[in-house]
Amino acid sequence: MAVEVGPRDSGSSPSETPLADGAAGSPVSEGSATGRLSIEHMSAYYGAFCAIRDLNLEIVPQAVTAIIGPSGCGKSTFIRTINRMHELVPNARVEGSVRLDGEDVYGPEVDPVSLRRVIGMVFQRPNPFPTMSIYDNVVAGIRLGARRPRAELDAIVEGSLRRAALWEEVKDKLRQNATALSGGQQQRLCIARALAVEPEVLLMDEPASALDPIATLRIEELLGELRRLYTIVIVTHNMQQAARISDVTAFFTMDEGRAGYLVEVGPTRQMFTSPTEQLTEDYITGRFG
Numbered sequence: 116m117a118v119e120v121g122p123r124d125s126g127s128s129p130s131e132t133p134l135a136d137g138a139a140g141s142p143v144s145e146g147s148a149t150g151r152l153s154i155e156h157m158s159a160y161y162g163a164f165c166a167i168r169d170l171n172l173e174i175v176p177q178a179v180t181a182i183i184g185p186s187g188c189g190k191s192t193f194i195r196t197i198n199r200m201h202e203l204v205p206n207a208r209v210e211g212s213v214r215l216d217g218e219d220v221y222g223p224e225v226d227p228v229s230l231r232r233v234i235g236m237v238f239q240r241p242n243p244f245p246t247m248s249i250y251d252n253v254v255a256g257i258r259l260g261a262r263r264p265r266a267e268l269d270a271i272v273e274g275s276l277r278r279a280a281l282w283e284e285v286k287d288k289l290r291q292n293a294t295a296l297s298g299g300q301q302q303r304l305c306i307a308r309a310l311a312v313e314p315e316v317l318l319m320d321e322p323a324s325a326l327d328p329i330a331t332l333r334i335e336e337l338l339g340e341l342r343r344l345y346t347i348v349i350v351t352h353n354m355q356q357a358a359r360i361s362d363v364t365a366f367f368t369m370d371e372g373r374a375g376y377l378v379e380v381g382p383t384r385q386m387f388t389s390p391t392e393q394l395t396e397d398y399i400t401g402r403f404g
C-alpha cells in the first residue's frame with residue numbers, strides 16, 4: 116500500500132549500510148533515498164497466537180510514520196518485527212517479508228545485531244546504560260565494532276548529541292553518569308546513542324509516554340528535525356501527538372481473534388480529517404468500542 120507524501124529536502128542522508136557483517140552483506144541501492152521499508156504479507160506470532168495478520172505496508176523514507184490503534188492491536192509487535200527484536204521472545208516468529216531498501220531483513224545472510232544498528236530503536240522508558248558515563252553511552256554501539264581513534268569518537272559524541280538536541284546541556288559533564296540526567300535528557304541520550312551508529316531507520320515505541328509535557332515537547336521538536344534525515348516509525352497512543360509530528364499515519368485494529376491488522380494508511384492530515392474507513396473515523400473521533 117503505497118503512500119505519497121510531499122517531497123522533502125533529504126539533507127545529508129546517512130550512507131548505505133550493509134545489513135550483514137563483513138563481506139556477506141550487500142549494500143542495496145534503490146534511488147537516492149535510503150531507509151525505505153516494504154512489508155509484504157507479514158504475520159507475527161507468539162507461539163500459536165497470531166498478533167499481526169497479513170500486513171502490507173510501505174513506509175515512506177525520510178518521513179515520520181505514526182502507528183496508532185487500540186491497546187493490544189500489535190503496534191509494538193509490528194515495530195519489533197522490523198528490526199528482528201520480535202524473534203528474541205521465545206517461540207515468537209514472523210511470516211512474510213520485511214525489506215529495507217529491497218533487502219530482506221530476514222534473509223539468511225543478515226546479521227540481526229548489525230541490522231539493529233541500521234534500524235535503531237528507542238523505547239518507552241529511557242534505558243541508558245546505568246553504569247556508564249554520558250560519553251560512553253553515546254559510543255557504546257560503536258565500541259562493539261573496530262577500534263577508533265579518540266578524536267573520532269569525540270567527534271561522533273558531539274555530533275550525535277547535537278543531533279539529539281542535548282549537546283548544550285551536557286557538554287561540560289560528559290564524564291558524569293547518565294543516570295544523573297532527567298528523564299527527558301536520558302531519552303534524548305538514548306536517541307543520540309541510536310544516531311551514533313548512523314542508522315537509516317529509527318523505531319520509536321511511545322518514546323515520550325514516560326515524560327512530562329515539557330520533555331515531551333522537546334522530543335517532538337527533535338523529531339521535527341530528525342525527520343529529514345531518517346525514516347522514523349513511531350508508535351503512539353496519543354492521537355494529538357500523531358497528528359502533530361507525523362507525515363503518514365497507519366491505523367491498526369484487531370479482529371475477533373485479537374489478531375492485529377492494518378485498517379488504513381494515508382497522509383496524516385487526510386487520516387485525521389477524512390479517513391476512508393469507518394473504523395478509522397470511529398477510532399479518531401473516540402467512538403471506538
Ligand code: ADP
Pocket residue numbers: 161164166184185186187188189190191192193204373375
Ligand atoms: P500494542 O503495542 O498495540 O498495545 P502489542 O504488540 O504489545 O500491542 O501486543 C499485541 C498482542 O500480542 C497482545 O494481544 C499481547 O497480549 C500479545 N503479546 C505481546 N507481547 C507478548 C509476548 N511476549 N508473549 C505473548 N503475547 C504477547
